[in-house]
Amino acid sequence: xxxxxxxxxxxxxxxxxxxxxxxxxxxxxxxxxxxxxxxxxxxxxxxxxxxxxxxxxxxxxxxxxxxxxxxxxxxxxxxxxxxxxxxxxxxxxxxxxxxxxxxxxxxxxxxxxxxxxxxxxxxxxxxxxxxxxxxxxxxxxxxxxxxxxxxxxx
Numbered sequence: 001x002x003x004x005x006x007x008x009x010x011x012x013x014x015x016x017x018x019x020x021x022x023x024x025x026x027x028x029x030x031x032x033x034x035x036x037x038x039x040x041x042x043x044x045x046x047x048x049x050x051x052x053x054x055x056x057x058x059x060x061x062x063x064x065x066x067x068x069x070x071x072x073x074x075x076x077x078x079x080x081x082x083x084x085x086x087x088x089x090x091x092x093x094x095x096x097x098x099x100x101x102x103x104x105x106x107x108x109x110x111x112x113x114x115x116x117x118x119x120x121x122x123x124x125x126x127x128x129x130x131x132x133x134x135x136x137x138x139x140x141x142x143x144x145x146x147x148x149x150x151x152x153x154x
Contacts, residue, residue, distance in 0.1 A: 005033065005035055006031075006033055006034045006035065006067050006068075007034075007035045007036075007037070007064055007065065007066055007067050007068070008028050008034060008035070008036045008037075008066070008067065008068040008070065009036075009037055009038075009039050009058070009063060009064075009066040009068070009069055009070070009093075010024070010025060010036070010037070010038050010039070010070045010072065011038075011039060011040070011069065011070070011071050011072070011090070011106075012038050012039070012040050012046045012048075012054050012056055012072070013040060013041070013046060013074075013076045013077075013080055013086075014046055014047055014076050014079075015047075015048070015049050015074050015075045015076020015077075015079070016046070016048050016049060016054075016072050016073075016074040016076055017048070017049050017072060017073050017074035017075075017104065018048045018049065018050055018052050018054075020072030020073045020074060020103040020104050020106065020154065021038070021070065021072040021103070023103075024070055024072075024103065025038075028068075037057035037058060038054065038055075038056045038057050038058075039056050039057060039058040039059065039060070039063045040054075040056035040058075040059060040060075041059060041060055041085065041086065041089075042056075042059045042060075043055075043056055043058075043059045048074070049074045049075055049076070060085075060089050063093060065093075065096060065097075066093060066094065066097050067097060067098045067099070068097065068098060068099045068100075068101060069090070069093065069094050069097050069099070069100050069101065070101045070102065070103065070106070071090070071101070071102045071103075071106035071107075071109050071110055072102070072103045072104065072106050073102070073103055073104025073105035073106045073107075073108075073123075073124060073154050074104070074105065077105040077106060077108050077109050080109045080112070081108055081109060081112040082112070086109070086113075087109075087112055087113040087114075088113075090109070090110070090113045090115065091113050091114065091115065094115060097148075098148060099148050099149075099150060100115055100148060100149050100150075101149070101150040101151070101152075102121075102123075102150075102151045102152065103152045103154055104123065104124045104152065104153065104154025105123055105124050105127050105154065106151075107121050107122065107123040107131060107151040108123055108127060108130055108131060110149075110151070111131060111134040111136055112134070115149070116134065116136045116149060116151070117134070117135045117136070118135060118136075118137075119136060119137065119146045119147065119149045120136075120137040120138075120139050120144050120146040120149075121136050121137070121138070121139065121144055121146065121149060121151040122138070122139045122140065122141055122142070122143070122144045122151050122152070122153045123151065123153060123154070124153060124154040125140065125153060128140060140153075141153070
């Protein structure tokens with residue numbers, strides 16, 4: 001069981017697929033002693049792929065340390081893959097994280113940040129060719145755990 005104040009941060013961004021983070025959010029929220037929150041580049045509302053307005057709890061300035069980082073997928077990941085501010089933040093924020101995780105195309109963002117270099121990982125089956133552009137051991141499995149990296153196909 002996680003220790004007191006175990007923190008799980010879910011990164012939200014314009015064009016995020018709502019199901020990719022609310023599913024894990026619901027599961028994680030039922031674990032005792034866990035603090036789960038949403039964070040984004042700023043505290044401004046974020047619009048999901050379907051138009052839902054999401055309010056982040058933290059931004060890049062005040063985001064606390066993370067035991068687990070989760071990057072969900074969605075069409076917005078395409079822009080994030082070249083967003084230096086985001087990629088740099090994720091690299092710095094995960095230095096001491098216990099687990100670095102993604103759902104669907106969120107793994108492409110992790111790969112762009114270099115966080116999957118040398119790890120076995122997966123992504124949405126239609127994006128496996130994109131993941132092959134990175135120094136990642138590609139898997140077509142729906143779920144992959146390699147050391148402290150966990151990726152889901154979506």
